[in-house]
Amino acid sequence: MDTYKLNKTKLGDFLEQLAEKFAVYAPLEKGDITAFAELEHGQLPALDFLRTQKPPKDIFYPQTEVILRFGKDGTKSNEYTGKPIAVFGARPCDAKGFVIVERVFVDDKYKDNYWLARRDGGLVIALGCSEPLKSCFCNWVGGGPFETTGSDVLATDVGDAFILQPLTEAGKKALAEMNSIEKTVDKDIEKAEAIHAEALKSMPKPPTLDSLKTSLDSLFDDPFWDEFTAKCLGCAACTFSCPTCYCFDIQDESRRGEGVRIRIWDTCQFPLFTKEGSGHNPRKSQMSRLRQRFMHKFSYMFETQGEFGCVGCGRCVTACPVNIDVREFIRKTTENTEK
C-alpha cells in the first residue's frame, strides 16, 4: 500500500477534511490531564502528550451510557446515531485495547448494538511512540511502540511531519481521499523505520512470559498474594485506567419524568461486584479481588482469547495510589520459572 507524508503545518487541514465524514476524536489538554474528546471546528490536538490518564476506549464504550429510555410513551433503545468515529492519536497499546475489548462485545453469537453503533465504520489512526515512557511495557505482552494491531493507519512522527502507513482497506480508502498529504519517498520510510527501531531498543528487555499463565494457575493459593495485595486500597484507579477492562453494571434511574437504563463501568475491585442476592460474597477479601484482576488478565483471558488481557500501557502502574506495580507482579511470578 502507498504510504503518505503529512506535514505538521497541514495537520489542521487534514483533520478538517476528516471531519467532513467522521466525528474526529483526538487528545486534548485539560489542565494537567490529557483526554480524548471530539475536536471542535479548527481545534488542534495536543500530540506531545505522553499517555492519557483515561484510555480512549471510552470513545466507543462510554463510562456512563444511556441505553434505554422509558416513560409513558414507551421504551426506546438509545444507540449512538452520530457520524462514524475517527480516532486520531491513539497509541498502539490503545488501538490493541480496542481489539481485545471488542472480542467481548462482538462475536459469532452476540453483537452488542451499543458498541457497534459507535465502532462500525470508524477509523483508528494510531500515533506510534517514539519515546516510550519508563512505565510502558507493551513489549512484554506482544506489543510494541509501533505495533499495528487495531489501527487502520499508523502514524510516525518524523519531526516536521507524520509518516502515515495505511494498514487496512478502511485506512487506505480514507488516506486516498485526503488532499493535504503527499506520497512518501524512500528517505521518509527509512527515517520512520529508524525511529521504530530506536524506540523498541530504548525499552528494557522483557522477561519471558511463556509460562506466566501456568505459574499463576499453580500459585492461586500461594501465601504470596496476602503480602502482595496488603496495601491495595480496593479503588478502581487501575480498572478505570485500563484499555482492556470491560466489565459493566446496568442501573435504572429516574430522571425528570422519564426513566433511563444506563450502562456504567464496573470494577472487580469493589466488594459489590460479586455480592450475591443472598448476601454471600465469594470474593470477600481485597486479596481475592486483586488476585482476580491479575488472574483474569494473565490467565483467564489468555485462555479465552489466546493472548494476555493486558497491552502493557502502564496506566495502572502510574495510576495506583499505593504503587502496586503489575511489572513487579509479573517478575515475581516468572522469576522462579526463569531459573
Added chain:
Amino acid sequence: MNNGDQIKEAKVNEIVDSIKKIFVDEKLDVLIGYEKGSLPLRGTPCFVESADDLDRVIFDFTCHNNIAKYLADEKKRPGDPRKVGIIAKGCDARAIAQLIVEDQYPREKVVIIGVPCTGVIDPAKLRVALSGKDLADYKIEGDNIILIGDDFKIELPRIELLQGGCLSCKYPNAPQYDYFIGEPAKPIAARDEFAIIEDLASKPADERWAYFENEYSACTRCYACRNACPLCYCEECFVDRSMPAWLGKGNELSDNIVYHIVRVLHLAGRCVDCGACAAACPLGIDVRIIGKRIEKEVLDRFGYVAGLDFETQPALAAFREDDKEEFIM
C-alpha cells in the same frame, strides 16, 4: 527495572535501627511503614511482621501515603487486635488519634512512631516534571531540588514538587506519639491554609460553579479518594446504598458532585487534611478544596481541630451549651 535502585540516597536510612529496637521492645505484631517503590522518588506502604525484615523500611519525602488508613483496616481482621506500630508523619498521627477517639482501635495496641516531615512529593507533580523519563539521581541544594537523568537535568524549587497541603501544614510532627525519631520539623508555612478557600469564595457564583464543573466532570468515580482516606472506614458506604439510592452510580456531573459533597460532609470535624485524597486521584482533581471549606466551618463554629489528642470529643459527636445555633433559632 527497579527505578528505586538507580537513585542514590542523599543520606543513609537512619531510622531502621530505632525501629528494630521498638519492634522488639514493644513486641509488635506488625510494623506499618514505607519501603522503596518502583517509580522514581516513590515510597510505598509496607507491612513488616518480623524484626529481621525491617531493613527495607524507609522514611523520607517520597513517603506520601497516609498509612493510618491501614490501622482502620486492621480492625476488620478477624481475631484479637494486633499490636501495631506505625510510622507517623504529623498528618498520619492525627488520623491515628482521630481513629482512636472514634473507638476504631484500642489505644494500648497502637505504637505511634513519630517522624519529622518537611513535606512529601506529589507523584503527579513529579510525573509532570519528569515527562515520563527515568530518574538517575537527585540532589537537594538549598531550597531547590535537582532531578538528574541520562539526558536531562532539571532544577526547581523543592516546594513545587510537594503536595499542596504540605505548603500550609501546621502539624508536621505527630502531636501525640509513643516514640519520636529525629528532630521535630518546622512547618514549611509557604502559605495560609485557607488562602485557596478565601480566594475561591471571593469569586462570583458563576465562576465558582465553572471551576467545580470543570474539576468534577472529569471524575471517574474510582473512589481512590475515599479509599485512601483513613477516616473513611464505613463497612457500607452511602454510595453503595440502594432502596433508597442516594445518588447515581455513573459519572454524570450531578452524581459526581453529590458524591464529593456528601463525602466531605461525612468527614466534617474528622478530616486531618493529609491530602491523601487528592494524591490518590488518578485524574489530579483537587478534591481537598471542598473538604478544606468544611474544615474552616468546623474551626470557626466549634474551635475544633481533628486528631490533636485522645480526649477531646469530635465537634459533631458532642454538644456544648455555647454551640452556635443561629440556623435554627
